[in-house]
Amino acid sequence: MAILETIVIAFWAMLPAYVPNNAAVLAGGGRPIDGGRTWGDKRVLGDGKTWRGTAAGITAGLALAGLLSVVAADVSAATGIDVPEFTPLAALGLAAGAMLGDILASFLKRRSGRQRGAMFPGLDQLDFVVVSLPLTALLASEWFFDVFTWEVIAVVVIVTPILHVTTNIIAYKLGLKNEPW
Ligand code: CTP
Ligand code: K
Ligand code: MG
Numbered sequence: 001m002a003i004l005e006t007i008v009i010a011f012w013a014m015l016p017a018y019v020p021n022n023a024a025v026l027a028g029g030g031r032p033i034d035g036g037r038t039w040g041d042k043r044v045l046g047d048g049k050t051w052r053g054t055a056a057g058i059t060a061g062l063a064l065a066g067l068l069s070v071v072a073a074d075v076s077a078a079t080g081i082d083v084p085e086f087t088p089l090a091a092l093g094l095a096a097g098a099m100l101g102d103i104l105a106s107f108l109k110r111r112s113g114r115q116r117g118a119m120f121p122g123l124d125q126l127d128f129v130v131v132s133l134p135l136t137a138l139l140a141s142e143w144f145f146d147v148f149t150w151e152v153i154a155v156v157v158i159v160t161p162i163l164h165v166t167t168n169i170i171a172y173k174l175g176l177k178n179e180p181w
Helices: 003-027 051-079 088-111 123-139 141-147 150-173
Strands: none
Touching: 003 051, 003 088, 003 123, 003 150, 051 088, 088 123, 088 141, 123 141, 123 150
16 A cells, blocks of 8 residues: 555544544533542542533544545545545444543543643553554454554554644644643
8 A cells, every 4th residue: 555545544544533632622611520539639530521522522523434434435536545434333433432542541640640731741642542443443343454454553653643743732822722732
């Protein structure tokens, strides 16, 4: 597979996992998932992980997967790059896995004494990949191993941190996010 083709497929296949984080930032607020609870002297998750943000994130990921599936055949015909449709379970694995990864990362941040919004290099950029890919492999195995070849996975691991840093700087400059990471 040509490298450009691999990059396009990786980006396309990951879009339902990329968008939930941004949707959560836009829609976030309200009741925190941990209900304010602490473990020891630290919050379990913190005020940055809310029910509304999580629900909006998953919904946005599912909606985008649906939209991409509708146009996949046309995009493939127009570009000659065979972009995939998403099965419902694949969409769920990507979108819910992304939000779950972000939530688990917050749990690790609180355990390690980091306040809400603190930076955790590496984890911040790849938390959602680390959970969304295995969850999708579990929920939609056939789809996953068809789309996520080793080349695609390699591109995802390299390109995701770059995209993450870029979109967060943009969201920060636009005043949508409190920190540029
Ligand atoms: N957000 C949300 N629910 C989520 C994820 C994010 O409401 N499940 C919203 C919150 O308003 C959050 C903002 O998006 O403050 C930015 O997300 P993120 O950077 O992941 O959270 P932080 O505030 O940095 O908190 P943490 O340190 O726990 O990551
Ligand atoms: K995060
Ligand atoms: Mg943050």
